[in-house]
Amino acid sequence: MTGTAETSTTIPRWHVAGDWFDTCKCNIPCPCSFAQPPTYGDCDGVLAWHIREGGYGDVPLDGLNVLMLGSFVGNVWAEHSDAYGAVFIDERADDGQREALQMIFGGQAGSWPAEMVSMFGPEMRGMDFAPIEIKVDEDLASWSATIPGRVEARAEALTGPTTPDGARVQTTNLPGCETGPGQLATWGRATADRADAFGFQWSREGQSSKHITFDWAGPE
Numbered sequence: 001m002t003g004t005a006e007t008s009t010t011i012p013r014w015h016v017a018g019d020w021f022d023t024c025k026c027n028i029p030c031p032c033s034f035a036q037p038p039t040y041g042d043c044d045g046v047l048a049w050h051i052r053e054g055g056y057g058d059v060p061l062d063g064l065n066v067l068m069l070g071s072f073v074g075n076v077w078a079e080h081s082d083a084y085g086a087v088f089i090d091e092r093a094d095d096g097q098r099e100a101l102q103m104i105f106g107g108q109a110g111s112w113p114a115e116m117v118s119m120f121g122p123e124m125r126g127m128d129f130a131p132i133e134i135k136v137d138e139d140l141a142s143w144s145a146t147i148p149g150r151v152e153a154r155a156e157a158l159t160g161p162t163t164p165d166g167a168r169v170q171t172t173n174l175p176g177c178e179t180g181p182g183q184l185a186t187w188g189r190a191t192a193d194r195a196d197a198f199g200f201q202w203s204r205e206g207q208s209s210k211h212i213t214f215d216w217a218g219p220e
Contacts (some may be wrong), residue, residue: 011109011219012057014100019050019136020179021143021211023153023193030208033185035077035176044071044202046153046195047178048145049105049214050134056100056109064097065090065132066105067145069200076120077176083122086198088147091129098129110219112180126198136211140168140186143211150197155188155209179214186211 024030024045026038047068054061072083089101103109107117130150136143144154158169169187177183188209195202 014056015217016054017215018052023190028208037075042073085122086125088130111216152194154192158187
Protein backbone atom coordinates (compact mmCIF):
# COMPACT_ATOMS: atom_id res chain seq x y z
CA MET A 1 0.00 0.00 0.00
CA THR A 2 1.16 3.50 -0.74
CA GLY A 3 2.46 5.37 2.31
CA THR A 4 -0.13 7.52 4.07
CA ALA A 5 1.84 10.78 3.75
CA GLU A 6 2.41 10.30 0.05
CA THR A 7 -1.15 9.16 -0.58
CA SER A 8 -2.75 12.07 1.27
CA THR A 9 -0.84 14.61 -0.82
CA THR A 10 -1.45 13.01 -4.23
CA ILE A 11 -4.92 11.46 -3.94
CA PRO A 12 -8.11 13.52 -3.41
CA ARG A 13 -10.70 12.68 -0.79
CA TRP A 14 -13.01 10.04 -2.14
CA HIS A 15 -15.90 7.84 -1.07
CA VAL A 16 -17.85 5.03 -2.75
CA ALA A 17 -20.69 2.91 -1.35
CA GLY A 18 -22.91 0.32 -2.92
CA ASP A 19 -23.40 -3.34 -3.79
CA TRP A 20 -20.86 -6.11 -4.32
CA PHE A 21 -21.66 -9.70 -5.16
CA ASP A 22 -20.06 -12.78 -6.60
CA THR A 23 -20.93 -16.09 -8.19
CA CYS A 24 -18.28 -18.75 -7.70
CA LYS A 25 -17.28 -22.39 -7.91
CA CYS A 26 -17.73 -23.15 -4.21
CA ASN A 27 -20.62 -24.98 -2.57
CA ILE A 28 -23.08 -22.94 -0.48
CA PRO A 29 -21.99 -21.20 1.68
CA CYS A 30 -18.68 -20.21 0.11
CA PRO A 31 -16.05 -21.04 2.78
CA CYS A 32 -13.75 -18.27 1.51
CA SER A 33 -16.00 -15.73 3.24
CA PHE A 34 -15.30 -17.58 6.50
CA ALA A 35 -11.51 -17.41 5.87
CA GLN A 36 -11.40 -21.14 5.06
CA PRO A 37 -10.03 -22.98 2.01
CA PRO A 38 -12.40 -23.09 -0.98
CA THR A 39 -14.63 -26.14 -1.40
CA TYR A 40 -12.54 -27.75 -4.15
CA GLY A 41 -9.14 -26.36 -3.14
CA ASP A 42 -9.30 -23.67 -5.78
CA CYS A 43 -11.94 -21.15 -6.83
CA ASP A 44 -12.90 -18.95 -9.75
CA GLY A 45 -15.83 -16.67 -10.30
CA VAL A 46 -17.37 -13.33 -11.12
CA LEU A 47 -17.07 -10.33 -8.78
CA ALA A 48 -19.25 -7.28 -9.43
CA TRP A 49 -19.41 -3.80 -7.84
CA HIS A 50 -22.22 -1.29 -8.34
CA ILE A 51 -21.55 2.19 -6.95
CA ARG A 52 -24.83 3.57 -5.63
CA GLU A 53 -23.17 6.81 -4.59
CA GLY A 54 -19.66 8.08 -4.69
CA GLY A 55 -17.12 10.61 -5.82
CA TYR A 56 -13.38 10.95 -6.33
CA GLY A 57 -12.56 14.53 -5.47
CA ASP A 58 -14.99 16.44 -7.68
CA VAL A 59 -15.51 13.50 -10.05
CA PRO A 60 -18.97 11.90 -9.54
CA LEU A 61 -19.10 8.10 -9.64
CA ASP A 62 -22.79 7.44 -8.90
CA GLY A 63 -24.27 4.53 -10.84
CA LEU A 64 -21.04 3.20 -12.35
CA ASN A 65 -20.02 -0.47 -12.38
CA VAL A 66 -16.85 -2.53 -12.16
CA LEU A 67 -16.57 -6.27 -12.77
CA MET A 68 -13.74 -8.73 -12.24
CA LEU A 69 -13.06 -12.33 -13.20
CA GLY A 70 -10.84 -14.00 -10.63
CA SER A 71 -9.15 -17.32 -9.90
CA PHE A 72 -6.98 -18.54 -7.03
CA VAL A 73 -5.70 -21.69 -5.31
CA GLY A 74 -5.82 -22.41 -1.56
CA ASN A 75 -6.98 -20.20 1.29
CA VAL A 76 -6.73 -16.73 -0.18
CA TRP A 77 -6.72 -15.17 3.32
CA ALA A 78 -3.89 -17.31 4.70
CA GLU A 79 -1.36 -17.68 1.92
CA HIS A 80 -0.14 -16.12 -1.27
CA SER A 81 -1.66 -18.50 -3.78
CA ASP A 82 -1.69 -18.43 -7.55
CA ALA A 83 -4.19 -15.62 -8.12
CA TYR A 84 -5.25 -14.27 -11.50
CA GLY A 85 -7.71 -11.60 -12.47
CA ALA A 86 -9.15 -9.53 -15.30
CA VAL A 87 -11.06 -6.29 -14.82
CA PHE A 88 -13.86 -4.61 -16.76
CA ILE A 89 -14.70 -0.95 -16.19
CA ASP A 90 -18.01 0.64 -17.11
CA GLU A 91 -17.78 1.97 -20.66
CA ARG A 92 -20.20 4.78 -19.72
CA ALA A 93 -17.49 6.38 -17.57
CA ASP A 94 -15.79 9.44 -19.05
CA ASP A 95 -12.00 9.88 -18.95
CA GLY A 96 -11.97 11.35 -15.44
CA GLN A 97 -14.25 8.66 -14.09
CA ARG A 98 -12.23 5.91 -15.73
CA GLU A 99 -9.06 7.20 -14.13
CA ALA A 100 -10.79 7.44 -10.74
CA LEU A 101 -12.16 3.89 -10.94
CA GLN A 102 -8.76 2.52 -11.91
CA MET A 103 -7.12 4.35 -9.02
CA ILE A 104 -9.67 3.10 -6.47
CA PHE A 105 -10.07 -0.48 -7.61
CA GLY A 106 -6.39 -0.84 -8.46
CA GLY A 107 -5.51 0.01 -4.85
CA GLN A 108 -3.52 3.18 -5.57
CA ALA A 109 -6.09 5.39 -3.80
CA GLY A 110 -5.85 3.60 -0.44
CA SER A 111 -8.62 2.22 1.82
CA TRP A 112 -9.85 -1.39 1.61
CA PRO A 113 -8.98 -1.96 -2.09
CA ALA A 114 -5.33 -1.19 -1.28
CA GLU A 115 -5.38 -3.77 1.52
CA MET A 116 -6.91 -6.35 -0.82
CA VAL A 117 -4.26 -5.75 -3.47
CA SER A 118 -1.46 -5.99 -0.90
CA MET A 119 -2.87 -9.25 0.48
CA PHE A 120 -3.75 -11.05 -2.74
CA GLY A 121 -1.75 -9.29 -5.46
CA PRO A 122 -3.42 -11.08 -8.36
CA GLU A 123 -1.64 -11.29 -11.69
CA MET A 124 -3.78 -9.29 -14.10
CA ARG A 125 -4.64 -10.98 -17.38
CA GLY A 126 -6.26 -7.92 -18.85
CA MET A 127 -8.45 -4.85 -18.52
CA ASP A 128 -11.19 -3.56 -20.78
CA PHE A 129 -13.96 -0.99 -20.90
CA ALA A 130 -17.27 -2.75 -21.46
CA PRO A 131 -21.06 -2.40 -21.21
CA ILE A 132 -21.66 -3.74 -17.70
CA GLU A 133 -25.27 -4.13 -16.61
CA ILE A 134 -25.82 -4.76 -12.90
CA LYS A 135 -29.20 -5.20 -11.25
CA VAL A 136 -29.85 -5.63 -7.53
CA ASP A 137 -33.39 -5.95 -6.18
CA GLU A 138 -34.11 -3.49 -3.41
CA ASP A 139 -35.38 -6.39 -1.26
CA LEU A 140 -32.28 -8.46 -2.21
CA ALA A 141 -34.41 -11.22 -3.74
CA SER A 142 -31.97 -11.45 -6.66
CA TRP A 143 -28.93 -9.81 -8.22
CA SER A 144 -27.22 -10.06 -11.61
CA ALA A 145 -24.38 -8.78 -13.77
CA THR A 146 -23.90 -9.16 -17.51
CA ILE A 147 -21.43 -8.20 -20.19
CA PRO A 148 -22.97 -9.38 -23.49
CA GLY A 149 -21.19 -12.41 -24.90
CA ARG A 150 -18.52 -12.42 -22.19
CA VAL A 151 -19.94 -12.63 -18.66
CA GLU A 152 -23.26 -13.59 -17.07
CA ALA A 153 -23.76 -13.86 -13.31
CA ARG A 154 -27.23 -14.23 -11.79
CA ALA A 155 -28.35 -15.36 -8.35
CA GLU A 156 -31.43 -15.64 -6.18
CA ALA A 157 -31.47 -15.13 -2.43
CA LEU A 158 -31.14 -18.38 -0.50
CA THR A 159 -34.31 -19.62 1.14
CA GLY A 160 -35.73 -22.84 2.57
CA PRO A 161 -38.55 -24.46 4.50
CA THR A 162 -37.83 -22.62 7.74
CA THR A 163 -36.97 -19.21 6.26
CA PRO A 164 -39.79 -16.69 6.86
CA ASP A 165 -41.39 -15.42 3.66
CA GLY A 166 -39.35 -12.54 2.26
CA ALA A 167 -36.61 -12.86 4.89
CA ARG A 168 -32.97 -13.10 3.87
CA VAL A 169 -30.20 -15.41 5.04
CA GLN A 170 -27.60 -12.95 6.27
CA THR A 171 -24.26 -12.85 8.07
CA THR A 172 -22.48 -10.14 10.03
CA ASN A 173 -18.82 -10.01 11.04
CA LEU A 174 -17.64 -12.48 8.41
CA PRO A 175 -14.05 -13.60 9.08
CA GLY A 176 -13.22 -13.18 5.38
CA CYS A 177 -15.49 -10.40 4.19
CA GLU A 178 -14.51 -9.54 0.64
CA THR A 179 -15.56 -5.89 0.96
CA GLY A 180 -13.94 -5.23 4.33
CA PRO A 181 -14.99 -5.17 7.99
CA GLY A 182 -18.45 -4.17 9.17
CA GLN A 183 -20.45 -5.13 6.08
CA LEU A 184 -23.62 -7.22 5.80
CA ALA A 185 -23.71 -10.37 3.64
CA THR A 186 -26.81 -11.90 2.06
CA TRP A 187 -26.49 -15.47 0.80
CA GLY A 188 -27.79 -16.75 -2.50
CA ARG A 189 -27.64 -19.52 -5.09
CA ALA A 190 -26.30 -18.82 -8.57
CA THR A 191 -28.78 -19.39 -11.38
CA ALA A 192 -26.15 -18.53 -14.00
CA ASP A 193 -22.37 -18.24 -13.75
CA ARG A 194 -20.67 -17.97 -17.11
CA ALA A 195 -17.46 -16.39 -18.34
CA ASP A 196 -15.60 -16.36 -21.65
CA ALA A 197 -12.94 -13.62 -21.61
CA PHE A 198 -9.20 -13.14 -21.09
CA GLY A 199 -8.65 -16.92 -20.90
CA PHE A 200 -11.30 -17.41 -18.19
CA GLN A 201 -13.94 -19.87 -19.31
CA TRP A 202 -16.65 -21.64 -17.33
CA SER A 203 -20.40 -22.25 -17.32
CA ARG A 204 -22.31 -23.55 -14.29
CA GLU A 205 -25.20 -22.88 -11.95
CA GLY A 206 -26.40 -23.85 -8.49
CA GLN A 207 -23.23 -22.87 -6.64
CA SER A 208 -22.56 -20.17 -4.05
CA SER A 209 -23.32 -16.49 -4.40
CA LYS A 210 -23.44 -13.68 -1.88
CA HIS A 211 -24.29 -10.01 -1.91
CA ILE A 212 -22.27 -7.78 0.43
CA THR A 213 -22.50 -4.03 0.88
CA PHE A 214 -19.36 -1.92 0.58
CA ASP A 215 -18.57 1.53 1.96
CA TRP A 216 -15.04 2.81 1.39
CA ALA A 217 -13.38 6.18 1.85
CA GLY A 218 -9.84 7.32 1.24
CA PRO A 219 -7.08 7.97 0.74
CA GLU A 220 -6.39 6.63 4.27
